[in-house]
Amino acid sequence: MRVTMIGSGYVGLVSGACFADFGHEVTCVDTDAGKIAALKRGEIPIYEPGLDDLVANNVRAGRLSFTTELAGPVAAADAVFIAVGTPSRRGDGHADLSYVHQAARDVVAAIDGFTVVVTKSTVPVGTGDEVERIMRETRPDADFAVVSNPEFLREGAAIADFKRPDRIVIGTEDDRARKVMEDLYRPLYLNAAPLLFTARRTSELIKYAGNAFLATKITFINEMADLCERVGANVQEVARGIGLDNRIGGKFLHAGPGYGGSCFPKDTLALIKTAQDMESPLRLVETVVAVNDQRKRAMARKIIAACGGSVRAKRIAILGLAFKPNTDDMREAPSLSIVTALLDAGAEIVAYDPEAMDSAKSLMPEIAYAPDAYACLDGADALVIVTEWDAFRALDLDRVKAALRHPVVIDLRNIYRSGEMHARGFTYVNVGNA
Numbered sequence: 001m002r003v004t005m006i007g008s009g010y011v012g013l014v015s016g017a018c019f020a021d022f023g024h025e026v027t028c029v030d031t032d033a034g035k036i037a038a039l040k041r042g043e044i045p046i047y048e049p050g051l052d053d054l055v056a057n058n059v060r061a062g063r064l065s066f067t068t069e070l071a072g073p074v075a076a077a078d079a080v081f082i083a084v085g086t087p088s089r090r091g092d093g094h095a096d097l098s099y100v101h102q103a104a105r106d107v108v109a110a111i112d113g114f115t116v117v118v119t120k121s122t123v124p125v126g127t128g129d130e131v132e133r134i135m136r137e138t139r140p141d142a143d144f145a146v147v148s149n150p151e152f153l154r155e156g157a158a159i160a161d162f163k164r165p166d167r168i169v170i171g172t173e174d175d176r177a178r179k180v181m182e183d184l185y186r187p188l189y190l191n192a193a194p195l196l197f198t199a200r201r202t203s204e205l206i207k208y209a210g211n212a213f214l215a216t217k218i219t220f221i222n223e224m225a226d227l228c229e230r231v232g233a234n235v236q237e238v239a240r241g242i243g244l245d246n247r248i249g250g251k252f253l254h255a256g257p258g259y260g261g262s263c264f265p266k267d268t269l270a271l272i273k274t275a276q277d278m279e280s281p282l283r284l285v286e287t288v289v290a291v292n293d294q295r296k297r298a299m300a301r302k303i304i305a306a307c308g309g310s311v312r313a314k315r316i317a318i319l320g321l322a323f324k325p326n327t328d329d330m331r332e333a334p335s336l337s338i339v340t341a342l343l344d345a346g347a348e349i350v351a352y353d354p355e356a357m358d359s360a361k362s363l364m365p366e367i368a369y370a371p372d373a374y375a376c377l378d379g380a381d382a383l384v385i386v387t388e389w390d391a392f393r394a395l396d397l398d399r400v401k402a403a404l405r406h407p408v409v410i411d412l413r414n415i416y417r418s419g420e421m422h423a424r425g426f427t428y429v430n431v432g433n434a
């Protein structure tokens with residue numbers, strides 16, 4: 001099958017490379033000439049484990065190519081995926097669909113013969129209808145079907161998530177489109193991943209409902225962690241205790257500094273807006289968003305308390321800046337709110353992250369950056385673990401203690417054991433553990 005990806009960002013690139021790896025012939029298109037030139041040179045613009053090899057192998061095999069010219073690959077395609085950005089619109093939190101609508105116009109002008117046009121970007125309910133309307137209006141004679149096929153890729157685990165999904169959701173009621181989508185995903189459903197066919201609006205909502213539910217689960221355990229601290233309980237054991245109930249499930253119950261990233265914050269806001277517009281407000285999700293926002297700032301207060309009530313003129317070492325491990329993504333990272341609040345409180349900050357320092361430097365030019373974890377904590381008055389990179393899980397604790405000016409560790413991801421840390425003489429504070 002011939003597949004064309006419109007948008008070679010995170011979702012387009014990962015999906016394109018994975019489809020090529022299944023044996024399909026894939027062209028990734030982007031209007032950013034610099035990005036396409038870099039991809040042609042074999043440079044991957046994002047950090048995603050395994051993606052560079054996957055791209056290189058499939059380029060070498062002749063199944064994956066990159067271009068800024070949309071028309072040719074779209075005319076040749078059986079399926080065109082729209083994987084362009086849908087940022088939060090400034091001011092009102094709605095998803096900005098201008099890139100999706102423009103892609104629809106460009107695509108319909110170029111298609112040749114029956115073509116399935118798939119919205120892969122996370123788009124509000126009803127966007128498929130709008131894309132179809134724009135395409136019909138632009139070119140009434142064109143033969144196409146618009147399908148919704150949301151992605152459920154986690155950064156850092158995107159290739160595994162694509163190749164071994166829990167499910168594939170496909171929103172279409174068009175039989176020809178259904179057949180094309182089945183052929184595209186054949187390698188996966190042969191491996192027993194369920195293909196869930198639904199109406200298009202239902203498929204669009206599944207994506208938002210899924211992310212809102214996961215954000216709720218995280219926020220629930222985060223508030224439970226606060227309560228654990230007050231009542232003298234242990235949130236990790238509470239999470240395990242409830243998670244073993246199959247109806248609840250153990251995943252996404254890690255208490256921490258609040259969720260961040262490119263999806264949860266943006267998608268929960270967009271869902272809330274849609275629900276408000278439809279006069280069917282999602283009060284629970286509205287509360288989740290508010291609680292999560294407050295939490296990031298509350299983490300700074302926790303750090304200040306662990307430092308004896310003040311961080312003025314104290315040197316605070318921050319390990320981990322990305323919103324989660326195995327990514328260089330700083331979008332909505334808790335570290336941003338935490339660092340800002342600590343600077344406001346008069347602290348001096350030195351930070352280290354294995355992958356996110358380049359983007360962090362442009363977002364937070366006022367702090368210092370260290371070349372590695374131990375250099376970061378050298379002479380610091382406290383160490384704060386903000387992102388749970390594997391490299392931080394097995395630090396040499398003797399070295400940590402010797403390097404710190406005061407042996408204070410605030411572990412916002414619960415990667416160390418309280419008993420051991422106290423036994424080693426650290427002042428150790430984590431999340432949800434009295």
Ligand code: UDX
Pocket residue numbers: 151152153154155156211214218251252253254255256257258259260261262263264323324
């Ligand atoms: C998420 C969804 O998982 C994915 O299906 C969707 O397509 C895109 O959004 P991603 O944002 O890459 O993926 O990261 P994820 O691993 O889901 O983590 C999101 C945030 O929640 C991170 O800030 C993470 O630290 C936090 N989190 C996650 C917790 O605090 N506790 C948990 O138990 C799980």
